[in-house]
Amino acid sequence: MNDSAPDDEVPQGSPEGGPRGGEAEPGAPAPLLVPRTPTGHHEVDARLDRLADADHLATDGHIEVYEDVHRGLRDALTALDAPN
Structure with a gap:
């Protein structure tokens, strides 16, 4: 019996230790x-675009x-x- 992983098994995570495929x-x-x-x-669109800033913050930063x-x-x- 061979304890090594099969050749077709895909390793989990990237070589850097992070997730693969852009997963968070x-x-x-x-x-x-x-x-x-x-x-x-323009002013409304700029404010709505600002919502994207929350995408990269932890929940407590939203x-x-x-x-x-x-x-x-x-x-x-x-x-x-x-x-006017």
């Missing part, structure tokens, strides 16, 4: 890949990004009500 480490931040459709309003985006969107809506 368990518990590591991973992008949600939620599509963001442009609205045509709140800062979400609050910033919310504040910017609220300001943009408030500006619509301001007299």
